[in-house]
Amino acid sequence: MLSGYDTGGYWCELQGHSHHALPACIELERRLDGFSIAELKKRSNAATREFMTLGVTFTVYSNRDQIDRILPFDVIPRVIPGVEWERLEAGVIQRVAAMNAFLGDIYGKQRALKDGIIPAELVLGNANYRKEMQDLPVPHGTYIHVCGTDIVRGKDGKFRVLEDNGRTPSGVSYVVENRHLMQRAFPDLVHDLPIRPVSNYGQKLAEALSQIAPAGVDDPQIVLLSPGAYNSAYFEHIFLAREMGVPLVEGRDLTVEKDRVFMKTVGGLAPVHVIYRRLNDDFLDPEVFRPDSMLGVAGLMRAYRKGNVALANAVGTGVADDKAVYAYIPRLIRYYLSEEPIIDNVETHICREPEGLKFTLDRMESLVVKPVGESGGYGVVIGPRVSKRELAEARELLTANPANYISQPMIELSVSPTLCGRAIEPRHVDLRPFTVTGKSSWVLPGGLTRVALRKGSLIVNSSQGGGSKDTWILG
Numbered sequence: 108m109l110s111g112y113d114t115g116g117y118w119c120e121l122q123g124h125s126h127h128a129l130p131a132c133i134e135l136e137r138r139l140d141g142f143s144i145a146e147l148k149k150r151s152n153a154a155t156r157e158f159m160t161l162g163v164t165f166t167v168y169s170n171r172d173q174i175d176r177i178l179p180f181d182v183i184p185r186v187i188p189g190v191e192w193e194r195l196e197a198g199v200i201q202r203v204a205a206m207n208a209f210l211g212d213i214y215g216k217q218r219a220l221k222d223g224i225i226p227a228e229l230v231l232g233n234a235n236y237r238k239e240m241q242d243l244p245v246p247h248g249t250y251i252h253v254c255g256t257d258i259v260r261g262k263d264g265k266f267r268v269l270e271d272n273g274r275t276p277s278g279v280s281y282v283v284e285n286r287h288l289m290q291r292a293f294p295d296l297v298h299d300l301p302i303r304p305v306s307n308y309g310q311k312l313a314e315a316l317s318q319i320a321p322a323g324v325d326d327p328q329i330v331l332l333s334p335g336a337y338n339s340a341y342f343e344h345i346f347l348a349r350e351m352g353v354p355l356v357e358g359r360d361l362t363v364e365k366d367r368v369f370m371k372t373v374g375g376l377a378p379v380h381v382i383y384r385r386l387n388d389d390f391l392d393p394e395v396f397r398p399d400s401m402l403g404v405a406g407l408m409r410a411y412r413k414g415n416v417a418l419a420n421a422v423g424t425g426v427a428d429d430k431a432v433y434a435y436i437p438r439l440i441r442y443y444l445s446e447e448p449i450i451d452n453v454e455t456h457i458c459r460e461p462e463g464l465k466f467t468l469d470r471m472e473s474l475v476v477k478p479v480g481e482s483g484g485y486g487v488v489i490g491p492r493v494s495k496r497e498l499a500e501a502r503e504l505l506t507a508n509p510a511n512y513i514s515q516p517m518i519e520l521s522v523s524p525t526l527c528g529r530a531i532e533p534r535h536v537d538l539r540p541f542t543v544t545g546k547s548s549w550v551l552p553g554g555l556t557r558v559a560l561r562k563g564s565l566i567v568n569s570s571q572g573g574g575s576k577d578t579w580i581l582g
Contacts, residue, residue, distance in 0.1 A: 108139045109524060114533050118264045118521040120185045131188035131581050138296050139183065144529050150292045151182045151526055157291075163284050164342050178281055179574030181525045184289065184296075185536060185556045189303070189582035192552065195266060198450035199256045199540050200548045201440060206273060206427040207544070208443035210250040214240045214423065224442045225435045229459070233432070235274075235425025237388060239395055243412060245421050246319040247546050252383075252419035253312070254542045255279075255555075258450065260521040267453045267518070269537065271436070273428035274420060275385050277339075278555040278575075279541045280346040283308055285577040286553075303552035303580040308541070309350025312383070315545030316351075319417040320380045327380035329353040330370060332361070334386045334402045344385050353383075363406030368416045381417045382407075388422050430479040430513050431457050453518060459510035467514040468502065474514040476501055489565060491517055520565055523576065525558055535559045537567050538578065553578035 114122060121132045128136035158164075158177045187195070212219050213230050220227040230236060255276030257269040286305050290297050313329065320327035333344040335357050348355035354370065361379065362369050369376035384391065390400040392407040410416045426432060434455040437448040456463040456474075467474060471490050478486040488501040505512050522533035540554035556576040557567035567573040 108142060108144075109136065109531060112524060112531055112533070114522055116262075117519055117533060117535070118260055118262055119533060120187075120260075120521055120523040120536065123264060129186075129188075132186045134300065135184065135186055135296070135579075141295075144526075144531070147182055147526055148529065151180075154180055154182060154288050154292050157288060158284075161284070162342060163281070176569075178569050179560055180285060180288065181534075181558055181560075181574055181576045182289075182293065183524050183526060183531070184577040184579050185523045185538075186579045186581055187538075187553075189580055192303075192580045194449060195258065195538075195540060196550045196552075198266075198268075198448070199254070199258075199542050199550055201444065201446060201449050202256060202268065202271065202436060203251055203254045203273075203542045203544055203548055205436060205440040205443050206254070206271065206424075207248055207250050209439050210421070210424060210427050211245075211248050212443070213426065214243065219439065219442060222442075224438055225432070229431060229435075230426060233426045233429055235388070235423065235429060237423035237426075239408060239412075240421070240423040246417060249319065249544050249546075250421040250424050251427065252315060252319070252421075252544050254544070255539045256542065258538045258540065258554075259453070259518050260538075262519040262521075264521075265451075266538075267451050268433075268436075269453055269515075269518075270430060270433055271428040272539070273424045274387065275340075276539070276541065277343055278539055278557075278569075279308060279551065280343040281575050282541070282551065282553060282555050282578070283350070284346070285575060289577045300579070301582050305551055305553055308543075308551050309347060309352075311543050311549050311551070312347065313351040313353065315543045315549070316381045316383055316417075316419055318545030319419065321414055321417060324380045328370070328378060329381040329383065330356045330361075330379050332356055332358070332382050332384040332386060332404075334390065338385070340385065347383070351383075358401070358403045361404045361407075363404060363410050366406070366410045366413045366415055368404065368407065368410050379416060381419065383419045388425065391418075391422065430477055431459065431510075434513065453515050456514045458505060458512040458514065463514070464505075464509045467505065467512070471498060471502060471505075471514075473517065475517050476505060476512055476514045478511050479513060487566070489517060492565070517565070520559075520567075523556070523558065525560070525576075527560070527562070532562070534562075535565050535567065536576070552580040 251273040255272040259269050331348040368379040389397045390402040393400045395408045440448045458464045474490045476488045520535040523536045524531050525534040536558045541551045556578045557573050559567045560574045
């Protein structure tokens with residue numbers, strides 16, 4: 108199966124830098140050898156049809172001809188040995204702990220700002236900083252209840268954090284659905300291997316959300332608040348509500364009376380105690396944020412401030428996953444936790460700082476330049492891969508608004524064997540583990556492996572044509 112496979116000199120998730128399977132992957136490679144390309148292709152096509160039947164889709168706003176798409180699924184799984192995973196798991200938990208401590212601080216005494224650990228203007232002038240959260244305590248000090256941490260592995264085989272997603276991270280539904288699909292389509296590949304399970308995510312999330320219910324509520328009513336069917340992650344909203352066994356609601360389904368939140372039901376108003384919200388701060392409450400929002404609930408922040416309802420993630424978490432603040436996370440880990448970071452950051456230059464701007468402008472041809480306020484890979488300029496005209500346009504944007512940009516070296520992302528047409532070829536991948544935090548943190552074993560399906564591309568985002576793989580934590 109992999110006799111002609113060439114990693115191209117990149118770190119391979121199956122073979123490392125050798126031409127043989129890594130110890131944890133030997134059995135997978137042996138089983139793959141039992142398949143022909145035609146059989147893999149046949150089962151891959153069946154998997155695609157099943158995703159369509161199940162409605163496992165995401166929405167691309169910019170494509171008018173094909174609004175709903177299936178996330179392309181590659182049938183060759185990515186393997187992470189258990190020992191390696193345990194270090195990753197500890198690293199992302201440490202990171203989430205530091206970000207929660209940071210949020211508690213900046214919305215409290217602001218010690219880190221006074222001590223010069225992070226520039227005050229970077230925090231207090233951040234578009235995602237919410238003054239409405241000042242001096243508002245949250246249960247267990249947890250602001251980020253669900254976090255997706257984007258991790259890449261470089262040519263040296265070392266994992267590094269690329270960015271944090273602490274507002275409304277998406278993608279966990281594909282982790283679970285990919286596994287279920289592999290079990291149905293490839294029982295002969297999966298059978299009897301010590302793969303850590305992922306099917307209990309909904310249960311773990313519901314448990315964590317129950318832990319943040321208002322005091323005195325023993326059996327809280329949890330709901331998932333969605334912007335509605337036109338949101339890119341609407342499938343995931345349905346999936347998570349179903350997995351948790353809670354109602355999926357939109358803003359029009361809720362109301363606030365006497366600073367308490369209620370859900371409209373055929374039997375009358377029913378109290379709501381915890382809201383897993385999947386819409387941004389701006390749209391949550393038209394009384395406080397955007398007055399033109401038709402997606403949120405008027406009075407929600409009043410109920411929140413009174414402690415009558417809990418929100419996950421908390422309001423104002425976006426300041427912690429800002430791409431510029433990201434550069435300071437290792438420093439914040441040392442400051443709040445008195446620990447060394449378990450997983451390093453990718454080297455990052457902050458263009459709002461004069462030296463970072465000069466460094467970036469002097470080396471744009473070799474750097475990746477990112478706008479701090481974008482997501483989904485939009486606005487990212489990969490210096491070595493763009494034309495001179497595109498580079499000049501990026502330079503102009505950067506010079507006009509340097510505070511909106513960071514730059515990083517181009518990481519030669521690891522590759523994973525991927526079924527491409529009628530051959531197995533290397534394609535670049537990243538990893539997004541999901542951490543759930545209530546009283547304590549738990550990490551779904553595996554996370555979402557995204558794969559750049561276009562040959563040579565480093566952009567793995569689904570909105571940019573990327574796909575996904577099942578991620579196996581073995582042992």
